[in-house]
Amino acid sequence: MRGVDFWEMNLKFLFFYYVINAKLSDQCSPPVYKAQISRAIYSFSVELLRETTKESHNFAISPAALWHDLMFLSRGASGRTRDQVTRLLNPPKRKCPTRALRKLYDGLKYLDYDLESRRCVGVVVVGAERNLTVEYKRLLRVQLGVLLLNIGDERLDDEQGSVNGLVSGVVERTFTEFVDRSFFGAPQGSFGLFDVNIFRASIKIPLRRDRPVARPFYDEAGQTVGRFDMLHKTDLYRIVDVPQVRAKVIEIPLDAMRKFSLMVFLPETGGTVREVLDGLVDFPFELVFQMFSSVRKRRVQLLMPPMDVNTTTDFKSSLQRLGVKKMFEASAEFSEISSGELFVSNFRQFSHVQLYKEDIEADETGSNLDYDSINFEANKPFLFYVMDTFYNMIMYCGIYSVA
Numbered sequence: 001m002r003g004v005d006f007w008e009m010n011l012k013f014l015f016f017y018y019v020i021n022a023k024l025s026d027q028c029s030p031p032v033y034k035a036q037i038s039r040a041i042y043s044f045s046v047e048l049l050r051e052t053t054k055e056s057h058n059f060a061i062s063p064a065a066l067w068h069d070l071m072f073l074s075r076g077a078s079g080r081t082r083d084q085v086t087r088l089l090n091p092p093k094r095k096c097p098t099r100a101l102r103k104l105y106d107g108l109k110y111l112d113y114d115l116e117s118r119r120c121v122g123v124v125v126v127g128a129e130r131n132l133t134v135e136y137k138r139l140l141r142v143q144l145g146v147l148l149l150n151i152g153d154e155r156l157d158d159e160q161g162s163v164n165g166l167v168s169g170v171v172e173r174t175f176t177e178f179v180d181r182s183f184f185g186a187p188q189g190s191f192g193l194f195d196v197n198i199f200r201a202s203i204k205i206p207l208r209r210d211r212p213v214a215r216p217f218y219d220e221a222g223q224t225v226g227r228f229d230m231l232h233k234t235d236l237y238r239i240v241d242v243p244q245v246r247a248k249v250i251e252i253p254l255d256a257m258r259k260f261s262l263m264v265f266l267p268e269t270g271g272t273v274r275e276v277l278d279g280l281v282d283f284p285f286e287l288v289f290q291m292f293s294s295v296r297k298r299r300v301q302l303l304m305p306p307m308d309v310n311t312t313t314d315f316k317s318s319l320q321r322l323g324v325k326k327m328f329e330a331s332a333e334f335s336e337i338s339s340g341e342l343f344v345s346n347f348r349q350f351s352h353v354q355l356y357k358e359d360i361e362a363d364e365t366g367s368n369l370d371y372d373s374i375n376f377e378a379n380k381p382f383l384f385y386v387m388d389t390f391y392n393m394i395m396y397c398g399i400y401s402v403a
Contacts, residue, residue, distance in 0.1 A: 038393040060398030076337035115201035122147030131340035190345040201254040202358035236297040245279030265383040304378035307355040315347040
C-alpha cells in the first residue's frame with residue numbers, strides 16, 4: 001500500500017506541476033502578454049496625454065513606444081529607480097520573457113500596401129559605454145534591436161551629426177537637429193534615449209463621387225478658425241455615443257487586413273478635448289470596443305481634415321510629474337546596466353502621424369447598401385487614437401486642434 005501511495009502522490013505532484021507551469025507559460029505567450037499590457041498602455045497613455053498635451057496645437061505621441069522604452073530601461077534598474085517606473089507602467093505581475101518585449105517592439109514597425117509604420121529607438125551614452133555590462137549591451141543590441149551609440153564628451157558637438165544621419169537612414173526621413181546639445185544633461189556618465197516613430201496611412205476615396213468639401217473648422221470656443229478642404233467619404237462605419245466621456249466615437253479602418261484603425265473621439269456640443277480626457281481616466285477602454293461590437297455598421301458621411309501631425313517631445317519633465325524622478329538624478333540605481341554611475345539625461349520622442357487622401361475608382365468601393373445615412377463631421381478639436389485592433393492596443397494618440 002505504501003508503494004501505491006508513493007506513486008499516486010508523485011503522479012499527483014507531476015500533474016499539478018505541469019498544469020500550473022502550462023498556465024504560467026500561457027500567461028507570458030506574446031498574444032496574452034500583449035492583451036495584458038494593452039490595459040496598462042491605455043491608462044499610461046491617458047495620464048501621459050494629460051501631462052504633455054498642447055491643446056492649442058496638433059499633437060501626437062506613441063505611448064506604446066514609450067512604455068516599451070521604459071520597460072527595457074527598468075530591466076536594468078533597481079531600488080527606487082525601478083519601483084517608480086513599475087508604479088507608473090503597471091506591467092503584468094509575472095516577469096515575461098524578453099522575446100515578448102521584442103514582439104511589442106516589432107509590432108510598432110509595419111509595412112503594408114495600405115500603410116507605413118517605421119520606428120528607430122536608440123540609447124546614446126556619453127563617455128561611459130566601457131562601464132556598461134555585457135549582458136545589457138546584448139539585451140539592447142541583439143535581443144531588442146535597440147541602437148547603442150557612444151559619444152565621447154569631448155567630441156559631443158562633432159558627433160551629433162552622425163547620430164542624426166544614422167536615425168535618418170533607419171526611418172528614411174531626414175533629421176538634422178533631432179539629437180542636439182540640449183538632448184544631453186551633464187555629459188560624463190549620462191545617457192539619453194531617443195525614439196522616432198512614423199505612421200502614414202490613407203483614406204481611399206472614390207473618384208467622381210466623394211469630392212473634397214470646403215468646410216469651416218472651429219476652435220473649442222466655437223469661433224471659426226477658417227475654411228478647409230475636408231476628406232469626404234461615404235462608407236460603412238461603426239459609430240457610437242459614449243456619454244461617460246461626452247464624445248461621439250467613430251472607428252475608421254486603415255488597412256485591408258483591418259490590423260490598424262483610427263478612432264476619433266469628437267466632443268459633444270459644448271464639450272472639450274480636456275473633458276474627454278478626464279472622462280477616459282475612469283472609463284475602461286475595453287468598454288469602447290464592446291460598444292462597437294454590439295452595433296452594426298451604418299452608412300456614414302465622413303468629413304474630417306487630412307492629418308499631418310509632427311511632434312517632438314521631451315518626456316523628462318512629464319515623467320517627473322508622474323512620479324518617475326530617480327532615474328534622472330545622479331544617484332540613479334542602474335546597477336544591472338553599468339558598473340559605474342549612470343543616469344538618464346533625457347527621453348526624446350518624435351512622432352509623425354499622417355492621414356491623407358488616396359483616389360480610387362468609384363466601382364472599387366462596396367458601400368452601396370441601403371442603410372440609414374448619418375453624418376460625422378470632425379470640424380472642431382478632437383482626440384484620436386491609432387489602434388492595433390488585434391490586441392486593442394494604443395500605438396499612437398494625440399489631439400488635432402488646428403486644421
